[in-house]
Amino acid sequence: MEKESKSKNRREFIQSGARLTLALALGSVSGLALSKVVKDDYVWQIDPFECTQCGRCATDCVMTPSAVKCVHAYDLCGYCDLCGGYFKPDANQLSTAAENQLCPTAAIERKFIEEPYFEYIINEDLCIGCAKCVEGCTSFGNGSLHLQIIHDICLNCNECSIARVCPSDAIKRVPASEAYNVKGDFSKKPES
């Protein structure tokens, strides 16, 4: 009987020793991590100056359709009649016929404002984030159309699966309080 209680005592001693070690390990892990912790949350966002319009934003998001959409920085727009983001380069007529449109889902609405200006509005429900219009606008226009991760659709994955495959490393974590990099009100220079 005594022998048994002795071995029991010993086992309990080992147990609490191990428990203390584990608790200390947990404590030091949290202490170390706490020194780098930030109160703000992080979200994923595209840096439009680094995006090279590769098209993976449409295919690699965990959501279908993608949480990446085209946004329009109106401040930068020239309201061109011949919009590089709206028309295919070889469009033979400036009409809104589908075969002339660059957007595969006809998500861009073209609205006449006054001679010779047109406003272009993105219909987010139709946009799939394919960046075709962004490419057109960046190479032939002012670059006012660009991609952004829209945060009421995005699930804020622990690791954005587009960021992993983005060839330009354009998708980065940003503090949730500055969740968008909209061109125009976003002062970052492309290269410094």
Add this chain to the structure above:
Amino acid sequence: MKKIKYILYLLIFAFYLLPSHLSAQQQRFPKPEFESGYEQPSTVTPEPRALSLEYFDVLVLLAVLSLVTWLILKKRSRQGVLWVSIFTLIYFGFYRNGCICPIGAIQNVTLSFADPAYAISLTALLFFLFPLVFTLFFGRTFCAGACPLGAIQDLIIIKPISLPKWLNKTLGLIPYIYLSLAVLFAATGTDFIICRYDPFVGIFRMDAKFLMVVLGISFLLVGMFVARPYCRFFCPYSVLLSWMSRFSKRHLTITPSKCIQCKLCSNSCPFDAIDYPTDEKEVVKSGLGPKRFITYALLIPLWIAAGVFVGERSHTFLSKANNDVYLAELLISNPEIKNDPDNIDVQTFLASGKTMETLVEEAGGIRQKFYYGSMIAGGFIGLVIGVTLLNTVVFRKRQDYVPQKGNCLSCGRCMDYCPVEE
């Protein structure tokens, strides 16, 4: 007049020739001055989920953990745990889309140590810590009812079959390997494999790539008969949890007071986590105990060395999972690929102005990290194999039917089988 027009054309032409990142700053076409009183709309930017809601999630986790712990240790109610599991499945699973979860948070914590530039959010750290702390005190009550992945598997168990012990032990090594790889890939900034290969997250989101749907559904189908296959044989977090649980201060007990050896609970655990009373005669008869113990103990350093060796051998292969390393290798081994207009990665790299030397240098740095990381991971896995083998010959005296503290998921099923009244 004509001259001005000519100069204008020249200017526009010059704009086109400028590199695109510069022209993005300029406006090729100035913003018009509208005369019709047109008002420019503003760009819509919906806010992300409020920070307070993220902290609310942490609170919910705490509440669920406390509730399950109380239900298991005080109330001893399997029924209660079941209802909490359903809540967890709905809230953390279907409502929060299974993200963020403590299992994935391992990677955030790792990366925050490995990469000085990586900031970890407080919510992620708390999600990682709370379940471990609770487990250290009360056993794996997190697995019982606060983990959405556990809950979805727990609710579909139909007819659990008992696996032979050797199979249980062998498959039980996979979580250690998975954990090592996850830490290795996270620390090198390569990938978050736990999140990418989470089999159930696609079900929670009701949207996933086809292969992941197949994986998730097959896990659920297998899980009808092999109870909680992900928990027992894959979950990398289960490694940490079982360490904590093995030395937990309190733990679920099958009987409320004293085991009367009625054997009623012996087949009640769907996870084969109940240890039977030891049969002393058998051990004495075999007479191999001490001898084997010494051999197996001496084998441990060999296992570690073997693990380090395998790690060293495989680091080149493993490092290919990193995009930079992959690209550098591709460009070196196959230079013609530069002419392939369809390879987006290569074309983007060539257009970016980054030199080949920088890329190779970066890739070399990452491969160096893989070199050391793989050896550490290999050594760790070797140690685990050695200790697991050693454990098979360690003889522990047991008189009662007790849950294995490390592997018991504290689900509470066995409690209902015990006829002893309090």
